[in-house]
Amino acid sequence: MKEKKLKHFCFKFKAMGTLCEIQLFSEHPGKANRLGKRIIADVERLEAKYSRYRPESQLSQINNVALLGGSIVVDDETAVLLNYAATCYQQSDGLFDITSGVLRGAWRFHAQRLPTQAEIDPFLEKVGWHKVNWQMPLLEFTQSGMELDLGGVVKEYAVDRAATLCREANIKNGLINLGGDIRLVGPRGNGDPWIVGIEHPRQPSSVLLNLSVTRGALASSGDYQRCIVIDGIRYAHILNPKTGWPVKHLAAVSVMSDFCVVAGSASTIAMLKEEQGPEWLRQLGLPHLWVDINGKQGGDL
Numbered sequence: 001m002k003e004k005k006l007k008h009f010c011f012k013f014k015a016m017g018t019l020c021e022i023q024l025f026s027e028h029p030g031k032a033n034r035l036g037k038r039i040i041a042d043v044e045r046l047e048a049k050y051s052r053y054r055p056e057s058q059l060s061q062i063n064n065v066a067l068l069g070g071s072i073v074v075d076d077e078t079a080v081l082l083n084y085a086a087t088c089y090q091q092s093d094g095l096f097d098i099t100s101g102v103l104r105g106a107w108r109f110h111a112q113r114l115p116t117q118a119e120i121d122p123f124l125e126k127v128g129w130h131k132v133n134w135q136m137p138l139l140e141f142t143q144s145g146m147e148l149d150l151g152g153v154v155k156e157y158a159v160d161r162a163a164t165l166c167r168e169a170n171i172k173n174g175l176i177n178l179g180g181d182i183r184l185v186g187p188r189g190n191g192d193p194w195i196v197g198i199e200h201p202r203q204p205s206s207v208l209l210n211l212s213v214t215r216g217a218l219a220s221s222g223d224y225q226r227c228i229v230i231d232g233i234r235y236a237h238i239l240n241p242k243t244g245w246p247v248k249h250l251a252a253v254s255v256m257s258d259f260c261v262v263a264g265s266a267s268t269i270a271m272l273k274e275e276q277g278p279e280w281l282r283q284l285g286l287p288h289l290w291v292d293i294n295g296k297q298g299g300d301l
Helices: 029-050 058-068 076-091 100-105 117-124 154-168 260-272 274-284
Strands: 007-015 018-026 070-073 132-135 138-141 174-178 181-184 194-199 207-213 216-222 227-230 233-236 250-257 288-292 297-299
Touching: 007 029, 018 029, 018 154, 029 058, 029 154, 058 070, 058 138, 076 260, 100 117, 154 174, 154 181, 154 216, 154 260, 181 260, 194 216, 194 250, 207 216, 207 250, 207 288, 216 260, 250 260, 250 274, 260 274, 260 288, 274 288, 274 297
Parallel strands: none
Antiparallel strands: 007 018, 018 174, 070 138, 132 138, 174 181, 181 216, 194 207, 216 250, 227 233, 250 288, 288 297
16 A cells, blocks of 8 residues: 655744744645644743733733732643742752843843943842742742743743644654754654754854754753853853853753753753853763853764
8 A cells, every 4th residue: 555645834933032933744734734723822822821021921920929029829831830940940059040030130131231240139139949939839939029930941841832732633743943942743754854953153044063863852052142242252141040140151052852841951051050061961961062152062962
């Protein structure tokens, strides 16, 4: 019996402040199109739920409580994300901290000037997951003026959700790409691997490494996405929650894992660990690539 040829379907859209793409292979156009629309709707749902820019979002409701100090009951999905963030906080020795977003108040990257330590310190006092009491489903802020930012978790979670929706629809060949956070849903339709490029942190639009992959997830962190350069020194948007200052040792980290949320948090933690980042990645045991600010590379991707 002749095997049916899988057709290629591509869906491009903007969400979570970035360009997104879903590629699926299926012999049923209707099924593929329904799945594409379902994935896009789910990504948009998560953006609406966890965007700090939308006053009606659940995250904004949480932050309204955090601003005054107090407690709020969260739903099961939010609880899963908070549990994961709490685990990352513990395993990173407090460097992966979803309360650190408040530091944006001191760092205005569009202003092209550095804040003083006196400007940073008042915000630094409001940072610290250890200042939050989290007993699912109750989230309590013991100090007023705090804020949660789930930006380091939600997009990667959305990628993994999309892969789950593919699996539930029995789609076994595809790729999810939400702004460079990637999950492979099996090989291409003809069985060939996907070629996934890792961007060079100092050469825009240049590829540092091409990977040939059929499964797993890839996520990257770097100092090149949002930054300011003053007196020849690059100040990245990834801020150390203990000092209030940007990371300054690694330029980029890419990590592969079975799950995008794991790859994403691992790459961010490595950036935050500065000089200890490469050794931490080696001990973690996940395939990875790092580049420091001097251009030195390491890893096993």
